[in-house]
Amino acid sequence: MRKPLAAALFALVLAGAGTATATAAPGTATTSTETTSTATKSATIQAADFAGTVSLSNCSGSVIRFPNSADSDPALVLSNGHCLETGFPDPGEVIVDQASSRTFGLLDSSGSKVATLRASKVAYSTMTDTDVTIYQLTTTYAQIRSSYGINALTVADTHPVAGSAINVVSGYWKRIYSCNIDGFVYRLKEGGWTWKDSVRYTSACDTIGGTSGSPVVDSTGKVVAVNNTGNEDGGSCTVNNPCEVDENGTVTVRQGINYAEETYQIPACFGAGNKLNLNASGCVLPKP
Structure with a gap:
């Protein structure tokens, strides 16, 4: 998870190594039932800013x-x-x-x-x-x-699209990460938590701690996800090292890749x- 580093380490001490989630400040980002669209990965996005x-x-x-x-x-x-x-x-x-x-x-x-x-x-x-x-x-x-x-x-109240250009806009760091949606993860597991249909970024969104909670904004300027974690050390399904689990239970680890949780289901x-x-x-x- 992506909290400020000191806060994340403190949380791990309190919660125990097997039960905490990712980092919140120095940091960030992270696949899916593997529906990546390579044809649109080169899509570009309008310049983003920090307003809001x-x-x-x-x-x-x-x-x-x-x-x-x-x-x-x-x-x-x-x-x-x-x-x-x-x-x-x-x-x-x-x-x-x-x-x-x-x-x-x-x-x-x-x-x-x-x-x-x-x-x-x-x-x-x-x-x-x-x-x-x-x-x-x-x-x-x-x-x-x-x-x-x-x-x-x-x-946005519609599901994001694989290959779409996105910006991850961090108010904590006042930094914008630009990349594409690489695909969608059937289940993303980190410590004791499991998230459904998560967004996996392409590697350009190398988010860090503190980027937790950043809006993920598409080319229309709408929020399609909220940035939350990344696999830091290559560990499998542990805190700060989420793993991808497909419909068949197959586990995939992608060190250095970051993730977000979709938000289209919230407006309803x-x-x-x-x-x-x-x-x-x-x-x-x-x-x-």
């Missing part, structure tokens, strides 16, 4: 909205489950509506901090099937745009007012 991304104390993130979000809705911040301030959620654990006053540094297009945003709660967090934390803020999209001239990033779980509804039609996120 945020820096956390140990990770990256972004202010997000969904296709049906209203300007008057409380804004949301997307990061990783393993970036949650109260520690890694256990395998099978799902957290909803947990009080939080965490702060986020809002960045403009150049990567300069223009404001401090504050959470009112953790709307949703898990490391089961995916690796996401979604915070609800004390401010609305309209207030953020009016005060700072910054729009939220829209989360949020309704009017950006309220979480895990029972909504089409919502497949794990429930508590």
